[in-house]
Amino acid sequence: MNLRNQVLLWAAQRYSAMVLALCVVVHLIVIVYAVRNGLSAAEILGRTRGNYGWFAFYALFVAAIAIHAPIGMRTIVAETFGWRGAALDALTLVSGMALALWGWRAVFAVFA
Amino acid sequence: MKNGYRARNHPAYWAFVVHRGSGLLLAVFLPFHFWALGQALAGAAALDGFLRWTELPLVKFAETGLVLLLAAHLAGGVRLLMLEFLAWRDWQKSLLAVAAGVSLAVGLAFVLNVV
Amino acid sequence: MATTLSVSVWRGAESGEFRIYEVPRLESQTVLDVVTYIQRNLDPTLAYRFACRVGMCGSCAMTVDGKARWTCRTHVASVAAENRLEIAPLNNLPVIKDLVTDMSRFFDNWARAKGRFHGMRSRKDDFARVMPDSPQRKEVDGAIECIGCGVCYSSCDVVTWNPEYLGPAALNRAWTLLNDVRDTARVARLAAVAGDAGCHACHTHMSCSERCPKHIAPTAGIAGLKRAVVAAALKGEL
Numbered sequence: 001m002n003l004r005n006q007v008l009l010w011a012a013q014r015y016s017a018m019v020l021a022l023c024v025v026v027h028l029i030v031i032v033y034a035v036r037n038g039l040s041a042a043e044i045l046g047r048t049r050g051n052y053g054w055f056a057f058y059a060l061f062v063a064a065i066a067i068h069a070p071i072g073m074r075t076i077v078a079e080t081f082g083w084r085g086a087a088l089d090a091l092t093l094v095s096g097m098a099l100a101l102w103g104w105r106a107v108f109a110v111f112a
Numbered sequence: 113m114k115n116g117y118r119a120r121n122h123p124a125y126w127a128f129v130v131h132r133g134s135g136l137l138l139a140v141f142l143p144f145h146f147w148a149l150g151q152a153l154a155g156a157a158a159l160d161g162f163l164r165w166t167e168l169p170l171v172k173f174a175e176t177g178l179v180l181l182l183a184a185h186l187a188g189g190v191r192l193l194m195l196e197f198l199a200w201r202d203w204q205k206s207l208l209a210v211a212a213g214v215s216l217a218v219g220l221a222f223v224l225n226v227v
Numbered sequence: 228m229a230t231t232l233s234v235s236v237w238r239g240a241e242s243g244e245f246r247i248y249e250v251p252r253l254e255s256q257t258v259l260d261v262v263t264y265i266q267r268n269l270d271p272t273l274a275y276r277f278a279c280r281v282g283m284c285g286s287c288a289m290t291v292d293g294k295a296r297w298t299c300r301t302h303v304a305s306v307a308a309e310n311r312l313e314i315a316p317l318n319n320l321p322v323i324k325d326l327v328t329d330m331s332r333f334f335d336n337w338a339r340a341k342g343r344f345h346g347m348r349s350r351k352d353d354f355a356r357v358m359p360d361s362p363q364r365k366e367v368d369g370a371i372e373c374i375g376c377g378v379c380y381s382s383c384d385v386v387t388w389n390p391e392y393l394g395p396a397a398l399n400r401a402w403t404l405l406n407d408v409r410d411t412a413r414v415a416r417l418a419a420v421a422g423d424a425g426c427h428a429c430h431t432h433m434s435c436s437e438r439c440p441k442h443i444a445p446t447a448g449i450a451g452l453k454r455a456v457v458a459a460a461l462k463g464e465l
Binding site: 014017018020021024025027028031032033035036038039040041042044045065069072073076098099102103105106107108109110112 | 132135136138139142143145146147149150151152153156157159160163166167175179182183186189190193196197218221222225226
């Protein structure tokens, strides 16, 4: 990976972190509120079904995670196992795509 | 020769360990979280079937752990963003204490509501 | 105060062992005094480095009880718990013999980070004026005191985990030059310190800042480099 892309990868991880900071604060508040009196599908889906606001929020949340987590994992793998180069970059890209698809599927699942 | 525990035993290093460890565990948890929510595709009853597990004390304990991990990773991450993007300040050591405090407060709020 | 110290010293190269020496304990003794005593009175084959003995040159840096320090400025009284000491060569560097390491990679990284001043004036031009209270000059007031002792490099775990990493001293040096208004190599230097082997590999462990005997915080300079490099990349300069 060339130098400019390495820098942009770092920047993407930090900027997605800023987005996640906001998303996680909201998510934690929702979690603490939602677990009162137990979790139920009716309660959760009652909030999210047909709600474009939550849909947009969680879709953004997933996108930010799909950028943030794989880049973080890339560093951990490189430093722990010494992997570097094209194979690692390919793995990073694939895990990002997997998280995005799997996550957006879940967002759709509670919206539709 | 490599550095050992004696060289690493200072607060900013522990902050790194917590941040990396929590990030790794959360990354491993996420696919499972997405799968669980995806159960709703099969209908509300399918999701409810899964959610019944969350009544178990062991699961509540695990959930508390996850919330603590998320809060710690958030607080530690905000600390890092401040250290990296804002001009250097002398009170940055206090950032660590604030981050730790916030994480614990969030974990406590969760425990009080989930039990 | 007890009369003898039990001192464990690394003997050998990459492979070797710790050997124990009994050294008389004295008032105001430094760890360098201890090493010197061993070499002069107990074992002349012990190899170690020193020069000024007064905390100015940084040559005597070694690992004392697991932490990198200047041995001439480390009083035995502040480290020898239970009258025991452990002395080893600096970490993260190849060991030549006993307490002497090969500092080549440390200094090579300095060069790779473009830690060299590039000016544009000649002797025919007037002096450059750098105001002491200008923000850029104040920013690097501490950082310019670096004497290249290697303690920070030795203490950094990213150096251990990432063989290409330039390290805190080289990056700190690049930061001082970046803030030198007379310097002309700005973009080349930003490119030199960018990426997986450069400033972006720093995880803010802050072991460098913890251990620096001159109380420099390389972490601060590295954070500044991160900001400057990203700005340059977004502007298309890299």
